[in-house]
Every structure is written in C-alpha cells, then in structure tokens.
Amino acid sequence: MDDKTLNKGIDKVSDIIVKSKRIVVFTGAGVSTESGIPDFRSPGGLWDKYNPDDFLYQRFLSSEVSREKYWKMNSELYYILVDARINKAHYAIVELERMGKLDCVITQNIDNLHQKAGLSDDKVIELHGTNMWVNCLNCKKRYSREDIQFRLEKGIKVPYCDDCGGILKPATISFGQPMPFEETKEAERRSRLADLFIVIGSSLVVQPAAMMPLYAREGGAKLVIINMENTPYDRNADVVLYGKAGEIMEELVGKVKDILQFQKK
Ligand code: NAD
Numbered sequence: 001m002d003d004k005t006l007n008k009g010i011d012k013v014s015d016i017i018v019k020s021k022r023i024v025v026f027t028g029a030g031v032s033t034e035s036g037i038p039d040f041r042s043p044g045g046l047w048d049k050y051n052p053d054d055f056l057y058q059r060f061l062s063s064e065v066s067r068e069k070y071w072k073m074n075s076e077l078y079y080i081l082v083d084a085r086i087n088k089a090h091y092a093i094v095e096l097e098r099m100g101k102l103d104c105v106i107t108q109n110i111d112n113l114h115q116k117a118g119l120s121d122d123k124v125i126e127l128h129g130t131n132m133w134v135n136c137l138n139c140k141k142r143y144s145r146e147d148i149q150f151r152l153e154k155g156i157k158v159p160y161c162d163d164c165g166g167i168l169k170p171a172t173i174s175f176g177q178p179m180p181f182e183e184t185k186e187a188e189r190r191s192r193l194a195d196l197f198i199v200i201g202s203s204l205v206v207q208p209a210a211m212m213p214l215y216a217r218e219g220g221a222k223l224v225i226i227n228m229e230n231t232p233y234d235r236n237a238d239v240v241l242y243g244k245a246g247e248i249m250e251e252l253v254g255k256v257k258d259i260l261q262f263q264k265k
Contacts, residue, residue: 001242009241010248013224014255016238018263020101020196020222025093026212027107027114030201030227034087034246037080037111041203042228046077057177060169061137067158067167074131074170075152078145081111081131088246089200090117092253097123099260103194106187108202108209110172125187127209129172129180134159138166145170179208187212192219199224201245204231213237 001009017023029039039045040052050073053059059066094117096102105114105124110131114124134143141163148168151159159168173179188211191197197216204210204225213223213233223237226248234240241248 006241006243006248009239010251010255013239013241013252014259016196016222016224017096017101017252017256018259022103022194023096023101023196023198024103024190024194024212024216024221025096025105026191026197026199026202026209027093027105027109028200028202028204028206028209029109030203031089031107031245032084032087032109032111032113033201034089034244035084035111035113037084039201039203041205052175055174057174060174061167064158071152071158075149077131078149084111084113086113086117089249090114092246092249093200094118095253095257099256104190106190106209106212108206110170125183125190127173127179127183127187129170131170131172133171134168135171136161136164136166136168139164142171143168184208188215191215191221194219194221197221197223198226199231199233199237200226200249202227202231203229204233 033039040047054066054069060070090113093105093114097119102123105119107114107124107126108128110128112130112132115121132145134145134148139161141161148159160166161168191212192215194216197213199213204213213236217223217236225231225234225237225240226245228242228244
C-alpha cells in the first residue's frame with residue numbers, strides 16, 4: 001500500500017471513528033509483535049520453531065512427553081512475555097477508551113498487554129485465556145504463572161497440583177481445547193452491538209474467534225482491518241489499512257483527537 005492510499009484510508013477511518021459510539025477492537029498476535037512477542041504465522045514466528053500439532057490439547061492430556069514439550073515452549077514464552085513492553089497500538093486503544101468510544105477489546109492474545117497499558121479487566125475479553133495464571137485441570141486450584149516458573153527453574157519438568165496431584169496447565173486455550181463459554185458468548189454479543197469493529201493484527205484464520213467480524217457485520221457495524229498482510233475478510237471490510245499496527249493506530253487516534261478538538265471550537 002503506497003503512502004498516499006494509506007493516508008487516504010487513515011483519513012476515512014478517522015471520520016468513521018469520530019462518528020462511532022460503540023467501538024469493538026479485536027486484536028491478534030500482530031498487535032503485540034512491536035512489543036517483541038513474535039506472532040505464530042509470520043516468518044520467524046512461533047510456528048517456524050515449533051510444530052503446532054505437538055501442542056494439541058488432547059496430546060497434552062494424554063502424554064507426559066507432550067506435557068514436557070509444552071512446558072519447555074511455555075517457559076521460553078514466559079520470558080518473552082516478561083520482557084514485552086506496551087507499544088503504541090496498545091496505548092492508542094486506551095485513548096479510544098478515554099474518548100468514551102470503546103465498548104471493549106476482544107483479544108486472542110494471552111499476553112495481558114491491553115491491561116498493562118491501562119484498560120480495566122472488564123473492558124478486555126480474553127478469548128484464548130491468559131498466560132498470567134496456571135490452573136489445575138482437576139480441582140481448579142489457581143497458581144500464578146510466576147510461581148510455576150520458579151518450579152521449572154528448579155528442574156521440575158512437568159508440574160502437578162500440590163493439593164490433588166492433577167495436571168497443571170496455563171490458563172490459555174490450546175488447539176483442540178473447548179473455547180471458554182462465557183467469553184465466547186459475550187464476545188459475540190458485543191460484536192453484534194458494535195457500530196464499528198476494528199481488527200488489529202490478526203490473520204483471521206483461527207476459529208471461532210474469526211467469526212467476530214462477521215457477527216459485527218451482521219449487526220450493522222462498519223468493519224476496519226489493520227494488518228501487515230491480506231486476511232480472508234478484507235473484501236468484507238469498509239477500509240483495510242496495510243501496515244504496522246503501532247504507527248497506524250497512533251496516527252489514527254491523533255487525527256481523531258484533532259477532529260474532536262476542532263469540533264469543540
Ligand atoms: P497470527 O499469528 O495468526 O496472525 C498475526 C497477524 O498479524 C498476521 O497476519 C501478521 O501479518 C500480522 N502482523 C504481525 N505484526 C504486525 C504489526 N506490527 N502490525 C500489523 N499486523 C501485524 O495471530 P492471531 O490471528 O492472533 O492467531 C493466532 C493465535 O496466536 C491466537 O490464538 C493467539 O492466541 C496466539 N498468539 C498470541 C500471542 C500473544 O499473546 N501476543 C502471540 C502469538 C500467538
């Protein structure tokens with residue numbers, strides 16, 4: 001996308017944001033790559049390094065070897081998440097909330113960065129859970145991820161529950177694991193009520209999360225997609241902005257602020 005087309009698109013989206021009252025922002029791994037967390041599908045992403053089939057939920061449940069592989073990968077991810085810094089896209093979304101325009105963020109991310117940037121928990125629907133916590137799959141006891149990292153550092157390869165000996169798993173949704181019922185239902189409801197739905201940094205190929213833009217469309221929302229590359233829903237969108245989420249979001253929110261200031265005068 002050349003600069004001229006991008007700038008025109010940014011102007012158009014700024015106008016749409018100004019007119020919107022109920023914005024739902026839908027984020028994927030691409031909103032956090034500028035924070036130092038690789039996405040799954042881009043070159044150099046996590047799936048270049050690991051085979052996703054090794055991390056199927058059913059394998060995790062049935063095999064100690066799979067659990068060991070999983071914790072090795074999650075341990076690496078833990079330090080990437082600890083080092084991650086909030087980026088311009090996360091801050092720009094918080095600005096939308098300050099303007100009173102944000103209904104909620106529906107995120108596929110497990111990195112907690114929207115909350116770190118200043119959104120309250122009730123503004124963020126985590127469709128794929130969070131890596132901040134670890135749950136016992138048997139008695140549901142909850143552990144902080146930090147506490148479990150401590151054990152892994154001491155040489156424990158596969159941690160189990162202190163109380164019941166059950167299998168421990170980060171509070172994230174793995175491939176093959178049922179989606180969280182309440183979050184999925186609420187995400188669909190809020191998508192249908194949105195007047196503007198902005199996708200940021202998602203390949204829109206992971207289901208059922210990728211249904212949300214369609215629900216928003218069915219509910220009458222305008223659809224804007226901000227991504228580095230094409231997505232399967234580009235042709236359903238009112239505007240597609242190709243580029244880096246942080247730069248585009250910063251510019252968009254800056255323009256919206258200018259328009260709102262001007263309108264006040
Ligand atoms: P994905 O990896 O499938 O797609 C990410 C998309 O973002 C790609 O299309 C890529 O081109 C785009 N992108 C990358 N950097 C960008 C940038 N700076 N600006 C704009 N676009 C950018 O990710 P997904 O759609 O979220 O789905 C995969 C799964 O990955 C999700 O289930 C999610 O839970 C998980 N995941 C989460 C994290 C995280 O929490 N930060 C990281 C990796 C994967």
